[in-house]
């Protein structure tokens with residue numbers, strides 16, 4: 001079956017947290033993740049890019065309603081924590097996204113045409129997700145919807 | 161249905177590329193992604209974490225067989241490109257991974273116990289993927305397999 005985009009999903013109930021400049025050595029990510037799990041805080045996205053000079057950042061997105069607990073938990077483990085509640089997660093959902101060439105590019109181009117900055121990116125075979133400013137969320141949803149010529153019935157407007 | 165891990169997947173045929181210190185403004189990611197799509201190079205993971213001081217890095221993983229073409233393409237767009245062929249992608253695959261608290265922590269702990277460094281992370285509701293050194297790949301697969309008490313019949317050993 002040809003790769004295809006089936007829908008667009010927007011989640012405005014997201015907060016981004018990041019722990020900054022943590023040592024790039026085994027056990028660090030596990031300890032941070034476990035401290036959040038021990039408090040029963042579910043994580044939506046976990047994003048970590050390349051390390052540099054022996055340190056790295058680990059970014060998460062959580063439900064905004066969990067932000068105080070999550071922030072407190074991370075601060076207790078001695079981490080420098082950045083919190084940003086004004087984000088939204090915009091995703092395209094489909095099949096064969098990894099093999100399909102240019103699907104992510106098309107999504108990003110739709111955002112670029114409206115001057116919407118892409119702050120974070122994570123992908124899988126069935127989903128390309130971006131973190132953008134919450135203030136641009138609905139406009140971004142419409143832009144990507146149009147870019148993939150999806151009619152109303154194919155929209156998955158809000159994730160949980 | 162309770163969240164659960166169904167299997168572990170290891171892909172050793174991965175190369176990581178990163179474009180470094182690109183301007184954090186609309187259109188940058190789109191242009192880079194389009195240049196790779198125009199050459200017909202499929203991307204597996206795309207990872208971008210938080211920007212800092214007006215710049216960001218964008219990391220990708222591709223099939224190692226596409227590395228020369230991808231590197232050349234990115235260099236032609238004027239980017240500083242980092243290439244690392246000695247990586248492997250290890251993933252746990254399941255359902256309800258985002259809501260399940262501690263699944264990623266458990267995977268990361270299994271790697272930490274064997275002193276395996278986690279270089280990159282990206283997650284979705286059905287998958288937690290890490291980039292690790294290729295030299296530790298098989299050991300990492302076994303460690304995570306054991307951590308989730310998966311017997312041999314549930315293994316999804318190699319992605320494409």
Ligand SMILES: C[C@@H](O)[C@H](N)C(=O)O
Pocket residue numbers: 022023024025026027028029030048055056057276277278279
């Ligand atoms: C930074 C963090 O991911 C570290 N590399 C670890 O393996 O835990």
Ligand SMILES: C[C@@H](O)[C@H](N)C(=O)O
Pocket residue numbers: 116117118119182183184185186187188189190208215216217
């Ligand atoms: C860095 C890059 O992702 C940029 N923020 C863009 O929107 O294209």
